[in-house]
Every structure is written in C-alpha cells, then in structure tokens.
Amino acid sequence: MKKVLIPTKLAGVAASMLQTAGYEVVQDADTPLAEQVKQHPDAVAVIVRSEKVTPEIMDSLSSLKLVIRAGAGYDNIDIVYARKKDIDVMNTPGANSNAVAEEVIAMVLAHFRHIVQGDLTTRQGLWEKKNMMGTELTRKTVGIVGLGNIGRSLVKRLQGFEPTLLGYDHFLAKQRALIIGVTPVSLEELFSQSDIVTLHVPGGPATKNMVGKEFLSLMKDGSVIVNCSRYGVVDEEALAAIRATGKKIAYLTDVHPQDAPGDKPSAAVADLILPHLGANTKEANLTAARRSAEQLIAYFDEGDTSCVVNAEFPSGLNPAHLRLSMMLGTLARKAGGEQAIRRIDCTFYGDLKLFRKWFTPHILEGALPNAEKGLMPAAADQSFKEHGIVFKAREPKDDVPYGDSITLDFMTEGHGGESVCTSVRGLVAEGVPMVSRLGNFNGLYFDLRGHSIFFRYADRPGVIACIASVLSDNGINIDNIVAPGDSVSGEALAVLKTNKPVADDLLKMIASAIEARMAFSVDF
Incomplete structure (x- = not known):
C-alpha cells in the first residue's frame, strides 16, 4: 500500500479520496514536516500547501516519487533538486x-x-x-x-x-x-x-x-x-x-x-x-484538495504526468534545443516591439519535428514572460489559448535544407491595429544556441548566450563606429558583432555581444544617435 503524507490543513476530501483508492494516508498539520519524514520514510508522495519541501526533506524520503502543491505557486518546493532525484512536482492552478x-x-x-x-x-x-x-x-x-x-x-x-x-x-x-x-x-x-x-x-x-x-x-x-x-x-x-x-x-x-x-x-x-487570506477559503481548499487527490491517483494508477511542472524532456531531445526555443521566443517578442501577440506559427525541421509538442512550454516562456513557467505541453497550449493567441506547429517542407532548426513567426498587433509579422530562425551548433535569421537578415549565426543588443537602421557608413564609441565611453567592451545588410530595404542589422548588460537609457541614447528603426537588448 502506497503511503501519502499530508502535513498541512488541507480539506479532508483528499485523504478520503486517497484512502478509498487504496492509499495509506497520514495527515498531520501540527507536526513539522521534517519530523514526519523521519517517522514515515517510506512515503511515496507528499501533498503540501505553504510547507517547504527542501533537498533535506527529499533525501529523507527514499521512496518519494511525487510532490503536489495544493495551489498555484510552487516556489516552496525545490523543483530543480526534485528533478535530479527523479521526483515529479505538480500544482493545482486555478483552484484559488x-x-x-x-x-x-x-x-x-x-x-x-x-x-x-x-x-x-x-x-x-x-x-x-x-x-x-x-x-x-x-x-x-x-x-x-x-x-x-x-x-x-x-x-x-x-x-x-x-x-x-x-x-x-x-x-x-x-x-x-x-x-x-x-x-x-x-x-x-x-x-x-x-x-x-x-x-x-x-x-x-x-x-x-x-x-x-x-x-x-x-x-x-x-x-x-x-x-x-x-x-x-x-x-x-x-x-x-x-x-x-x-x-x-x-x-x-x-x-x-x-x-x-x-x-x-x-x-x-x-x-x-491581511495575513495572505486570498486562497484561504473552505471552497478553494476543497477544490485544491480534490484536485490534488485526483492528480495523485491518476499519476500512480494511470501514469498521467500532464500536471507535472518539472517534467524531464524525452530521450533523444537535446535540452539545448529547448533552451533555443525559449530564446527565439524572447527574441521574436522583443523584435516585434513587445506588442500583443495574436498568433505564433512554428516550424521544426529535421528530427525536431518528432518532439515539437515539448517546445510549447519553452516558447510560452519566451513569448509571455509573465505566464506560468514549467508547464507540461498541454497546459502550455491552454495558456496560449487563455491569452487569446493562436499557436500552431506547421509541417516543414522536406526539401528545405535547414537541418535541426526552429522557425518562429509572431503575428502581433501594430500601433495602428494592423498585423505585423516578426520571424526568427535558430539552431544549435556544437551545443551553442544560435540565431541564424531575424526578419530578412540571414546568415547571422550569432551566439544568443550572454548580453546582446540589436539595432536596425538605414544602411550607411559610420554607424558601427558610432555604436562602438558610445559603448567604449561607458566602459562596455564588445565581445562579438555581426552586421548584415538587406539590399532590398536598404537597411542593416547590427547585433553586438557585450561583456555586461546595456542599460535601457544607454540603449535609447545609441538608438537616437544612429536613428535606429528598432533597438532592443536580450540577456540570457
């Protein structure tokens, strides 16, 4: 019989549901969790509210497989250490x-x-x-x-x-x-x-x-x-x-x-x-308790991991590609002027198309930085819908030689209400996430790690020198630079990696000096 610890004042429906399903439940809201794990080291799951689940707690439970936060936020649980220990973590968003x-x-x-x-x-x-x-x-x-x-x-x-x-x-x-x-x-x-x-x-x-x-x-x-x-x-x-x-x-x-x-x-x-009473109602507690029990039973009895917030990516998928998708999402959002997003079309080339659903949470993180992080693919897709964003993965053309790369097209609302498309493409080279195209500017192959600034401007001599001069005057060194031009539009794009972040006021000053039509920074 699997043992579940509930060291918190959670509605009794959770314990009742679990016991009916054949689980042994220990619910004790008075004894500290650290003491309870010593008494019940064989527990396979823990359901908490605000109680902290630390590495020490996890180390004390040798059979622990699942931690559920009965609520939305889960910053009281060390989800990174949990993943290292092969422990899944869930929450119950929307209950409160x-x-x-x-x-x-x-x-x-x-x-x-x-x-x-x-x-x-x-x-x-x-x-x-x-x-x-x-x-x-x-x-x-x-x-x-x-x-x-x-x-x-x-x-x-x-x-x-x-x-x-x-x-x-x-x-x-x-x-x-x-x-x-x-x-x-x-x-x-x-x-x-x-x-x-x-x-x-x-x-x-x-x-x-x-x-x-x-x-x-x-x-x-x-x-x-x-x-x-x-x-x-x-x-x-x-x-x-x-x-x-x-x-x-x-x-x-x-x-x-x-x-x-x-x-x-x-x-x-x-x-x-007030003493943080927001979620402190019988109804919210009841809803969170019921969802916690339902998710726990589905997890152990049916293998349902759809609510896991610290999911491990599937075998065969390079985590660098997941990070790349988040970076590209951030880049597209910034390049689009951070306007409201209406639609995101994604294309995953090469072997990446086999894993395309796993990219959804990471693209969500880049596109909507205030959205909930660590979601499973289905929950991330639902988050896009709740934000009124159409999120689609397109079938790649087999004859396009892009290798294992990702293209993101963001449709945003322009200042006049019109639709504006911002397109980016990237790939991983020797383990390094790189942007290969931004809009009409191809062949970038720029390392996205660190501190980078982007400027689009009318192509003419002296612009790069002006940017470098201002950075130098402010004690900022340039680690790398690419500056392709577009003969059709007559514009150029300057992308510079710096040894430290460039403050917003300095970025605006440079943009004004070179009459930039687009200027933004990213820090990864």
Missing part, C-alpha cells in the same frame, strides 16, 4: 482564483464602508458614524493589471456593481480582452483613469517595484490600490513618499515577504492589511 477575486472585492468594500474601524469603535461603546462617510463601489472605474485566471474571475464578480472595467495584460490580444468584458488600455491610462487599481501579476525581477513613482503619481486623489499578487510589486517607499505630499491613495494588501509571524513592512503604509 475565485477566492482571491472575492477577497479583492471584500477588501475594497471594507475600506469604502469603514467596516473594520466601524466594528472596533462600536464595540468600544463609541458612535463614530459621522466620521465614517462611505463610498460606493457601484459604477466606479476599476483597473485590473493582469488578466489571467484571477483577473478574469474578478471581471465576472464585479459585473453586478456596474463598473467601467479597464484592463492591462501586455500579452493578451486586444480582441480577447474585449470579449471577456474589459477595455484594454495602457498602464498609464489605467492608473490615471481608475478609481481602483487591483494587481494580479506574478512576482520576481520582471515585476519588482512595477508600481512605482511613475504610475503612483498618475493616480487620482482618493483612489485605491489593491495588491493581492506578490510582495514587492508595489514600491511601498515610493507610495509613502507620494502620500507624504498630501495625495490620498489608499493601499490594501494581502502579501508579505514571508507568510509567518513578525513585523510586516507594509504595516507603515497600508490602510488595510
């Missing part, structure tokens, strides 16, 4: 989306109607009614940053309040946003026009201090910002500085550096602060 959406509405209503302070003062025998003039949520303009599962659930839950809904999701096609009931706008428009801004983006370097002085300065006096995404998305020091000038911006937050007792950095600036 309704719970978080409802929490956002609850926090806004609590703030608008002084619910917390009203309860506290009335219990004290006071009658502070005159100091608690409220605000109605009805017909307010709500800006939703991030239109994933939670953002879309929030759109549905808000409908009864007759709001004006503005949305920003850089990687969601505009037509898709309109279909789900949101007017797509720029971040600048969203922050300046909204009475309430609610954030639903992933954490990490890409969104660190995303909401800083620039966007906070645009907000209306008396507006509200709700952060139920990740700690660090809002620059709380910038918020405090703006509020110190007399501008009224309410801040409601549910996220913290650690989910643990102790002082909370947000306390000094937050008008309402």
Whole structure:
C-alpha cells in the first residue's frame, strides 16, 4: 500500500479520496514536516500547501516519487533538486482564483464602508458614524493589471456593481480582452483613469517595484490600490513618499515577504492589511484538495504526468534545443516591439519535428514572460489559448535544407491595429544556441548566450563606429558583432555581444544617435 503524507490543513476530501483508492494516508498539520519524514520514510508522495519541501526533506524520503502543491505557486518546493532525484512536482492552478477575486472585492468594500474601524469603535461603546462617510463601489472605474485566471474571475464578480472595467495584460490580444468584458488600455491610462487599481501579476525581477513613482503619481486623489499578487510589486517607499505630499491613495494588501509571524513592512503604509487570506477559503481548499487527490491517483494508477511542472524532456531531445526555443521566443517578442501577440506559427525541421509538442512550454516562456513557467505541453497550449493567441506547429517542407532548426513567426498587433509579422530562425551548433535569421537578415549565426543588443537602421557608413564609441565611453567592451545588410530595404542589422548588460537609457541614447528603426537588448 502506497503511503501519502499530508502535513498541512488541507480539506479532508483528499485523504478520503486517497484512502478509498487504496492509499495509506497520514495527515498531520501540527507536526513539522521534517519530523514526519523521519517517522514515515517510506512515503511515496507528499501533498503540501505553504510547507517547504527542501533537498533535506527529499533525501529523507527514499521512496518519494511525487510532490503536489495544493495551489498555484510552487516556489516552496525545490523543483530543480526534485528533478535530479527523479521526483515529479505538480500544482493545482486555478483552484484559488475565485477566492482571491472575492477577497479583492471584500477588501475594497471594507475600506469604502469603514467596516473594520466601524466594528472596533462600536464595540468600544463609541458612535463614530459621522466620521465614517462611505463610498460606493457601484459604477466606479476599476483597473485590473493582469488578466489571467484571477483577473478574469474578478471581471465576472464585479459585473453586478456596474463598473467601467479597464484592463492591462501586455500579452493578451486586444480582441480577447474585449470579449471577456474589459477595455484594454495602457498602464498609464489605467492608473490615471481608475478609481481602483487591483494587481494580479506574478512576482520576481520582471515585476519588482512595477508600481512605482511613475504610475503612483498618475493616480487620482482618493483612489485605491489593491495588491493581492506578490510582495514587492508595489514600491511601498515610493507610495509613502507620494502620500507624504498630501495625495490620498489608499493601499490594501494581502502579501508579505514571508507568510509567518513578525513585523510586516507594509504595516507603515497600508490602510488595510491581511495575513495572505486570498486562497484561504473552505471552497478553494476543497477544490485544491480534490484536485490534488485526483492528480495523485491518476499519476500512480494511470501514469498521467500532464500536471507535472518539472517534467524531464524525452530521450533523444537535446535540452539545448529547448533552451533555443525559449530564446527565439524572447527574441521574436522583443523584435516585434513587445506588442500583443495574436498568433505564433512554428516550424521544426529535421528530427525536431518528432518532439515539437515539448517546445510549447519553452516558447510560452519566451513569448509571455509573465505566464506560468514549467508547464507540461498541454497546459502550455491552454495558456496560449487563455491569452487569446493562436499557436500552431506547421509541417516543414522536406526539401528545405535547414537541418535541426526552429522557425518562429509572431503575428502581433501594430500601433495602428494592423498585423505585423516578426520571424526568427535558430539552431544549435556544437551545443551553442544560435540565431541564424531575424526578419530578412540571414546568415547571422550569432551566439544568443550572454548580453546582446540589436539595432536596425538605414544602411550607411559610420554607424558601427558610432555604436562602438558610445559603448567604449561607458566602459562596455564588445565581445562579438555581426552586421548584415538587406539590399532590398536598404537597411542593416547590427547585433553586438557585450561583456555586461546595456542599460535601457544607454540603449535609447545609441538608438537616437544612429536613428535606429528598432533597438532592443536580450540577456540570457
């Protein structure tokens, strides 16, 4: 009988389902996981919520095959070490989306109607009614940053309040946003026009201090910002500085550096602060518990690995090609001006066509950097659909001598609403991922690793010298350079590898100096 550990307060339906299916279940939310693994070293699976699954935990369970995170995020599990130990890791995305959406509405209503302070003062025998003039949520303009599962659930839950809904999701096609009931706008428009801004983006370097002085300065006096995404998305020091000038911006937050007792950095600036209650509902817990049990049973009884987030690539597929596909996805997105993507057509040449489904998660990572990472192919394909992107793999022409290479064609929305195609091709040479073509510029064969900058400009003498001079003046060395020209368009493409990253302001300065028609950097 296979043993499963559930060292967390998970709804009992998981244990019940597993026991009915013939599993031995040990559910103990009071004893630390480190102690439990000593008592049950023969466990084959562990289901956790926020409990950390470290290399030490995995080493203590010699029979461990599967770890399931009953929830979406799995940064509490060392998935890299798990893969080394041949341990699969799963999550249950979407189980808590309704719970978080409802929490956002609850926090806004609590703030608008002084619910917390009203309860506290009335219990004290006071009658502070005159100091608690409220605000109605009805017909307010709500800006939703991030239109994933939670953002879309929030759109549905808000409908009864007759709001004006503005949305920003850089990687969601505009037509898709309109279909789900949101007017797509720029971040600048969203922050300046909204009475309430609610954030639903992933954490990490890409969104660190995303909401800083620039966007906070645009907000209306008396507006509200709700952060139920990740700690660090809002620059709380910038918020405090703006509020110190007399501008009224309410801040409601549910996220913290650690989910643990102790002082909370947000306390000094937050008008309402909660202990990360977003997914903490009976229903969300029940859904996550049921999905965890269903996935575990399917995994052991049917060999179903569709929900594994740290999947190992199949035998015969060079991992360098998977990394190449992510790089090409990033390159196509950057070269396309990071406009909303409508369609991605892929062609896998040579033996790569046998493994084409395995490239989907890696192309997703490059094309949509804020999308969930580590997905299995079917889940990655679904993520593309949820973003309103048509994702297709084309049959290669047998007479094309491209070897084991990959072509990606991105169709994006241009500034005037027209469709724009950005095409890239790449290959792996001696283990090195290389871009061989970008648009009409062939024969690049440029190593994508490290720090690279790209400029497209009207072909003329002196441009490369100008770029090199500016880089030199700023203490940046050029490690490699290719600069092909296109006789049809009269343009040239300069691709330079540098010994350190090139800051955005310096990149813009060079682009202005050479009158570049396209300029971007990539760092791998």
